[in-house]
Amino acid sequence: MAIVAPGTAPQAGTARRSGATGPTGSGARRTGSAAASLWPEAERLLDALSPELVLLLDDLSATMFCAKDVTGRYALVNRTFVDRADRRSPREVVGRTSAELFAPELAERYDEQDGYVLREGWPLRNELELIRNLRGEPGWYLTTKIPVRRDGEVVGLVSTSRDLRTGDVDDQVIGSLTRVVQLVDERLDERLGLADLASAAGCTAGVLERRMRRVFALSPKQFLLRARVDRAISLLTGSDLRLAEVAVRSGFYDQPSFTRTFVRLTGETPAVYRRKSTVVDAG
Template structure:
């Protein structure tokens, strides 16, 4: 029996059942044409009707909308898949979580007519994976060196494997390339410092391995859709006396 071409409505129905993966499809003008419930929750809307027909700029904060539109423009212009983009996205309830996004061009009559996107929720590593003991040493190294991020070669040496082997194993266990894993660790540390200390943003930047505050702000906003200052103010609301948590 040869390969079976599934109808589009069957694929949409399949994605509708997924809870840990956000799915959406857009036309060439950037309008959402299909979304699943996980995406609806991500957009902060009540149902699909409130999302379908809209553009990213109508649903998300400017920094995120601009990033999504830039990604879409690349896929539409080049006709090539955009793979494994690391993003910090708010889960249901407002808790930030790490996702990997892939965007695929949709072709019709020899041209690109839209984009299909999936964002996978990155969960914890599989503790039964035989590579985890070696990778645990890498995790410890990265945690100890957030202010001076290790290079991939150092991480590979710590794990006792080649750089290419480290890449394969980290993708299999964590869903991330080594450089993405390091970046996630740095931003996670920044989130912790922003919410549990009153350190100035410049000091938070240095503590997380960024050479200055503007570089830190750009990277944080690119991944989280808001600046570090905005994240801090939202996470630590001002109390009745004007200082500290409410």
């Protein structure tokens, strides 16, 4: 994983807090840092990222990874992202914007997604996108973008786009799942059930189950539950709403059911999770 400024030669053997340099023999790509050349917004974003996670993401050959600061500039990318942007090295990507790297229609969509995540402080999950590769061939990607906070303030975002590379994921399947994702996002505070998701997908519950497991590796119930917990986490860490209100806005029946589910999936109560996130931000 290279964290370098454009035109700056990497210094072998140096490492940043953000984990730019992998340990010898670890399999991580050994690159250097240019801490003095990074701009303030990038510094703040990178300081908020886990170095171990950053190193791990560099080895995902079928997944594009990037971190973008609040000014819209790329602060961190992996090798797959560099290849997808048709550049030779991370130094040709870091410090640039989407408009400087991608075709106008792609850059516009990326900026719209990024603006939503940075402005609202909400994650964007499971966005299905048809993207052409360097040979001009279309392929389906599954994109997730998550805001990064420091001291309670959004300082940037991290994003992954996974190449589905599945011959049996055709346009009909993708179209049906796109409608499911939109339904969940727009009506998460309602008591959605499997029948609602299947109706949006235009197929039977059994067919939807197979499609979602194939693409998302989750059942419809698991997908819906994860979306509710994701929404709750965003509200817990990004607002001062009462727990009962967080439960309602996340689509849980009541606060007790919200607490039981949250504890089961995260190992902590919502109140403890909020308190710990506040301590981390303050630190």
